[in-house]
Amino acid sequence: MEYRKLGNTDLALSVITHGAFAIGGNMWGGNEKKDSIDSIHASLDYGVTTIDTAPFYGFGLSEEMIGEAIKGKDRSKIQLLTKFGLVWDGSNNGKGEFFFNAEDSGKQIPVFKYTAKANVIKEVEESLKRLGTDYIDLLQLHWPDNTTPIAETMEALELLIQQGKIRTAGVSNYDVDQLKEASQTLELASNQVSYSMLNRSIENNHVPYALATNTGIIVYSPMERGLLTGKYFNESKLSENDHRNGYFAQFDLDKVKTFLQVIEPIAQRKGATLSQLVLKWTTLQPAISIVLAGARNAQQAIENAKAVNINISDEELEIINNELSKF
Template structure:
């Protein structure tokens, strides 16, 4: 496994980081407790030291699973990355309505983007309790809250840092102007943003800015929620509550095109004794500016395969070959 410094911060992360959205079950059609715990522990056994979670993932369930799984692990040897700013539990709604959804029990919930000062502090306390720890390595705002000044939000984060409850501050889904405002309050260690072979928008502005300012980039959904594994075919049936069914990249025509593209990568993967998914993960962490790829796993086998992508090596010529094949992939709207 490779370990990389997150920007100019004190936190080093594993280049392949365990993404704990899927194990929370929410928007993924459920989760199995035993499998989730084993997935995390298997990742750690393979050298993955960083776990990325969030309160909204299963409305606290993902954080609770992470906390349980790490009880037998030396806390100082792992990095817990969690988030704030997505509230489903407000008695009086505040902020911006992000979505109406259902929790893992099928109960309707309303999720608000809200990062007011008191809310940030409250969320941190709740996360520390669920995670069974007394500090969070990287505390990230989950989505921009357009109803609260960025300065107010990150002054609260700065207080948490001064109290030792968090080590470093990060953002997720921030554009460059938002990054600049947050960075003016306290050093921002990282920006967590979507990035994959079929979602490369960050290369235009965010990557150049983060490279110039030495801010880490955590790439989430590098396998585009599974489609880049090559295991999902046209006509695939998704479980109830799985939002992938309505995603653009999961349209039947796009599934076919993506699988054709992956088929052209398969011979290269085979020469590496690797899966196509491992090749895709390796490509991701080789890209300019990318510090780590957040890859989800719902069971031990998936976790093992993800972690071992770090063992795949790609030459510059092989990266060029992949990029050339990628140029020919066009998705329908």
Template sequence: MEFRQLGESNLQVSVITFGAWAIGGWMWGGAERKDAVEAIRASIDHGVTSIDTAPIYGQGLSEEIVGEALKGVPRDKVQILTKFGMRWDLTSPAGTLAFKSKDNNGKDIDIYKYAGKESVIKECEDSLKRLGTDHIDLLQIHWPDVVTPISETFEAILRLQEQGKILAAGVSNYSVEQMKEAEKTIKLASNQVPFSMVEKTIESELVPYCIANKKGILAYSPLQRGILTGKVKPGHAFNAGDTRADSKFYRPENITRINAFLDELRPMAESKGATLAQLVIRWTIERPGITVALVGARDANQAIQNAKAIEVKLSPEEIKYINDKLAKVELV
């Protein structure tokens, strides 16, 4: 495995990090707990040391599964990354309504973006309990809360850092301006944002800022929720509750165009004894400014295949070939 420093923090993370969204089941059409635990343990056995989760993933379930999987693992051998600021359990509304959803049992829930000071502290304490640990390596705000002053939110984070409950502070889905505002209160280690071969929006402004200011970037959905594996075909049937069905990337015509692009990469992948997904993951962590690729897995085999992407090597000429082919992909 390869490791990189997250910003200017003391945190060293594995460049392939286990993304624990899917194992929470929520928005992914369910998940098997036993398989999820085995997936995390298999990742660790194959060199992955960093696990990224969040309370909202399965409304606590993902964090509980991570905690279960890490029992018996020396705490200094893994880095736990989690989040706050997406509340589904408020007794009275606060912040802004993000969207309405259903939990894993089909019960209606209202999800609010809220990062008030006391709420941040409560969420951290709840996460520590679910994870079964005394500290979180990186605590990130999940989405901007446009109601609460950023200074208030990060004063709470600063307090948690001073108490040793978190080691480093990060953001997720923040703009450059929001990062600058947060930096007035605390030093940020990173920003977690969507990035993939077919979703490169952050390269216009955010990536140059993070490079210039030594901030890490954790790229989530580098496989674009599975479509860049080459295994999704037009007419793919999704389980109930799987929100990928509503994604523009999963429109039949876009599935066709993405698969045509991936077909042009197959010979390269095959020549390296790699899968398309492994080639895509390696391309992602070679991209300027990208520190980490967050990759999910629902079972041990997927987790092992993800970790083995580190064995794939790409020359400058091969990266240029991929980029040239990618430049011709037009999605609708």
């Protein structure tokens, strides 16, 4: 496994990080607890020391399973990354910014973006309990909340660092202007953003800013929620309540299928899967610190971890990038 320093911090994170959204189950058609915990154990066994989650994933379930999976293990060798700022239990008392209605057991649950200081502190205590730990390595704002001043949220993070409850702080889904405003109060370690072969918009502004300020970029959805594995063009069928039924509709699926057919021989020559080739390509892009890869079972976790072992030549990169330029 390869490990990279995150931005301006002393955190050394595994370049392939276990993304724990799917094991929470909600929005992903559910998942088996044993498979979820096995996926975490397999990640750790293959050198993936970093796990990224959030309270919203499974409404606390993802954090709880991570806590169970790492119980008794050497905590100093595991980096826990979680988030705050999405409230679904009504504890915000109507405050914050309405985000969307999440479905759980057939019920519509309103989710709010809420990053007021008191709520940040409250959520951290809840996450620490679920994770079974006394500190979080990287705490990240999940989504910007336009009803709370950025400075107030950053002050809460600064206090938590001083208290030793978090080692460092970052954000998710911030634009560059928001990053600049936040930096007036607190030096952020990272920004977690969506990035993939099919979604490269961060290259215009986020990447130059990250390079100029030594801010880490954590990538989520590098596989576009499984689309770039290629399997959904073959045998796989999504559950009715799987959010990807709608998510995949944003892409020109015929173009995506053609692209994967062109690059698949590169993966085959290396004895690798399309997933591994895509993950490796993502780790090679400028300013990228770590790449989140979801795994719902041990086999997927092992496959993700082994992606770092692939070597992509300059010629192969050129082939891939030339095909991507057609999108």
